[in-house]
Amino acid sequence: MNGNRSLGFAVFAGEMRRLTRDRRAVLLAVVLPMVAFPLLFLFSGKLGDLAEESLASREVTIALDLRALDPADARAIHAGLGDVDLLVTTEAIEVDALPGRDAARGLLGTTRHLLAIARPAEDPDEDPRPVLHLFHDTDELPEEAEDRMRAVLRDVRAEVSEARLVAAVGADPGAPFQTEAVDVASPEDAAGRGLGSLLPLLAVLVLISGGSFAALDAFAGEREAGTLETLLVQPVPSGAVARGKYGAVLLTGVVAFAGNALSLFGCLVFDLGSMPSLPADTDWSLAGGRLAFGCLLFLPTAAMICAVLCLLSARARSFRQGQLATVPLSLLVVALAAPAMQPTADLGLLAALVPITGASLALRDAVAGVFAPGAQVAVAVASCGWAALAIGQLRRTLDAERVLASGDAEEEGSTRRVQSRTALRWGFVAVLVVYVGGGRLQAVDPMIGLLLTLWVLGLGLAFVAARGTARRAGETLAETLGLGTPRVTHVAGAACLGLGLSTFAGMLFEWQARMLPMPRRLGEMESLFAFAEELSPFALVLLLAVSPGICEELLFRGALLSGLRRDLRPWAVIAWQALLFGAVHASVYRFLPTAILGGVLAAVTLRARSVWPAIVMHSVYNTAVVLQGIVGVEWLGSPWLGVLVVPGVVLVAVRVGRGSL
Numbered sequence: 122m123n124g125n126r127s128l129g130f131a132v133f134a135g136e137m138r139r140l141t142r143d144r145r146a147v148l149l150a151v152v153l154p155m156v157a158f159p160l161l162f163l164f165s166g167k168l169g170d171l172a173e174e175s176l177a178s179r180e181v182t183i184a185l186d187l188r189a190l191d192p193a194d195a196r197a198i199h200a201g202l203g204d205v206d207l208l209v210t211t212e213a214i215e216v217d218a219l220p221g222r223d224a225a226r227g228l229l230g231t232t233r234h235l236l237a238i239a240r241p242a243e244d245p246d247e248d249p250r251p252v253l254h255l256f257h258d259t260d261e262l263p264e265e266a267e268d269r270m271r272a273v274l275r276d277v278r279a280e281v282s283e284a285r286l287v288a289a290v291g292a293d294p295g296a297p298f299q300t301e302a303v304d305v306a307s308p309e310d311a312a313g314r315g316l317g318s319l320l321p322l323l324a325v326l327v328l329i330s331g332g333s334f335a336a337l338d339a340f341a342g343e344r345e346a347g348t349l350e351t352l353l354v355q356p357v358p359s360g361a362v363a364r365g366k367y368g369a370v371l372l373t374g375v376v377a378f379a380g381n382a383l384s385l386f387g388c389l390v391f392d393l394g395s396m397p398s399l400p401a402d403t404d405w406s407l408a409g410g411r412l413a414f415g416c417l418l419f420l421p422t423a424a425m426i427c428a429v430l431c432l433l434s435a436r437a438r439s440f441r442q443g444q445l446a447t448v449p450l451s452l453l454v455v456a457l458a459a460p461a462m463q464p465t466a467d468l469g470l471l472a473a474l475v476p477i478t479g480a481s482l483a484l485r486d487a488v489a490g491v492f493a494p495g496a497q498v499a500v501a502v503a504s505c506g507w508a509a510l511a512i513g514q515l516r517r518t519l520d521a522e523r524v525l526a527s528g529d530a531e532e533e534g535s536t537r538r539v540q541s542r543t544a545l546r547w548g549f550v551a552v553l554v555v556y557v558g559g560g561r562l563q564a565v566d567p568m569i570g571l572l573l574t575l576w577v578l579g580l581g582l583a584f585v586a587a588r589g590t591a592r593r594a595g596e597t598l599a600e601t602l603g604l605g606t607p608r609v610t611h612v613a614g615a616a617c618l619g620l621g622l623s624t625f626a627g628m629l630f631e632w633q634a635r636m637l638p639m640p641r642r643l644g645e646m647e648s649l650f651a652f653a654e655e656l657s658p659f660a661l662v663l664l665l666a667v668s669p670g671i672c673e674e675l676l677f678r679g680a681l682l683s684g685l686r687r688d689l690r691p692w693a694v695i696a697w698q699a700l701l702f703g704a705v706h707a708s709v710y711r712f713l714p715t716a717i718l719g720g721v722l723a724a725v726t727l728r729a730r731s732v733w734p735a736i737v738m739h740s741v742y743n744t745a746v747v748l749q750g751i752v753g754v755e756w757l758g759s760p761w762l763g764v765l766v767v768p769g770v771v772l773v774a775v776r777v778g779r780g781s782l
Contacts, residue, residue, distance in 0.1 A: 133365040137372070186236075236257070255270060320385075321485055322461070325426065328426045341443030382412065411487060421500075428511035470496065473499035479504070544683070559571075575673070582680070583680040584680070586676075603683060615729075617766070618721065619742035623741075623757070625766070627746075666740050673705075674735045702715055
């Protein structure tokens with residue numbers, strides 16, 4: 122054990138010497154993040170002044186014919202245009218008739234940016250109000266002139282409406298007083314909340330940018346140069362190599378993270394600049410303890426991110442391939458840290474177990490002065506567990522036989538994976554076709570469009586994709602689609618899982634709504650059941666439960682899974698199924714529940730070696746959701762139904778034969 126530690130320390134020392142000699146890596150990984158904030162603060166004020174000067178120098182010309190309006194309203198519009206920040210030149214014109222496109226283009230000419238022409242109402246009996254027509258070209262200044270004009274019109278309309286209401290009936294008796302909100306939080310607490318919502322996002326980005334250079338150099342760079350193979354053929358345990366290299370990457374990432382935090386704190390303390398969302402009178406010297414405590418809570422997550430960077434770099438065969446692998450990782454960590462920017466997202470036990478998300482919420486709360494020891498300890502323990510899991514995978518990745526595999530062996534493996542690669546291509550095609558084609562069909566008619574999406578697009582893609590897989594595998598189309606007779610126990614277990622998981626899905630939706638609230642307008646646009654009132658419960662179940670259960674399962678757990686399972690390990694098949702199934706529903710606010718459902722359905726299909734249990738589970742799951750959410754069957758929302766997951770897992774776990782999961 123002591124010998125392994127000495128070897129690990131020797132590898133660590135060698136990596137650090139090599140990294141410190143690489144001036145480019147040191148500059149990009151450590152120095153640049155530390156000087157980014159001083160430069161940002163020093164130049165932000167100057168950039169703001171330049172923006173204001175640029176705005177003031179941009180002049181727009183608006184030609185007005187407001188004779189059809191009340192004189193008082195016309196004067197209010199003229200006065201409002203003179204009050205806006207953008208320099209506006211108004212020009213009075215008289216137009217006999219409302220111009221068409223060509224005539225309006227001629228009136229605009231080269232000097233005017235907007236025409237505002239008022240005309241009496243076309244039908245005074247129905248609506249006596251005059252109509253104000255705005256003519257503009259599609260360009261930057263004309264569009265900006267239109268925006269300013271509309272802003273003035275909104276203000277004038279509100280003032281005129283209020284004045285006429287008061288003149289007609291007097292002051293509003295329903296509004297005897299005005300309200301004014303006063304935030305009694307100290308400047309330090311307010312600044313902590315503002316900084317805490319931004320700091321987690323900056324932290325993960327700094328860790329990715331800082332640790333990736335060290336990880337790529339330690340693994341992918343050495344593998345490309347051939348020195349990693351030389352090291353692994355020596356009598357050095359792979360665990361010692363993994364620990365030594367990981368230690369160097371972790372130290373680099375932590376130094377970049379700590380330097381970035383100190384740089385930000387120093388800029389705020391020494392008043393090098395300010396952030397728009399933070400109070401200007403904050404005594405930042407009093408907030409240093411909070412920032413230090415928050416960074417300490419985030420260290421286990423820093424260790425996990427560095428471990429994942431090492432794992433990706435170790436699996437890359439070249440420096441460029443490793444760089445490409447860090448791009449989706451950056452997007453993933455940003456998405457996981459995003460809930461910290463939502464004021465409604467709370468740090469609970471469930472959120473604490475989610476990698477990066479729990480730590481981001483803990484960092485935000487610590488900087489804001491919120492002390493929750495139970496959840497914060499859970500975050501630290503969970504992050505350490507995720508980091509240990511990644512390090513264990515890294516040690517297994519550095520197995521000498523795996524790293525020293527010949528190019529011919531890799532090419533042979535790539536040839537064998539033709540079925541899974543083809544299935545993945547069809548999966549991405551299905552996501553695109555359903556998103557574009559299905560979206561347009563449902564925009565025209567929600568009910569008919571949904572039926573066409575499922576029974577025409579979905580089934581069509583399923584049969585086309587399965588036909589190629591069946592031809593390459595030398596089997597029938599029914600075998601490829603998994604239409605073999607299942608065991609009764611598997612079908613019964615799938616039904617129990619569908620009913621039990623519908624309860625957990627409701628809890629998951631509620632938790633996700635707190636972590637990542639859906640904007641109200643988007644929620645209205647995403648309403649799936651706008652036509653529900655017109656259908657009977659039986660028709661709703663057929664349309665929203667049975668149809669997706671059949672069509673989606675034949676596509677995903679039939680055609681696509683059949684190609685994936687031939688070349689990939691079960692966990693990889695489940696992961697791809699979850700990703701594709703979540704993506705095909707085209708909503709970030711429904712991605713997590715649908716992805717989990719897709720993964721479970723894939724596991725059930727692999728175990729049963731038949732698509733029928735997945736069809737039953739999907740149909741039962743959707744039926745419970747539809748009857749509870751639309752029809753209002755209350756007992757389907759009982760949390761006790763979640764107990765059915767246990768017998769469902771037991772029944773599905775019955776093996777069919779060799780090759781099952």
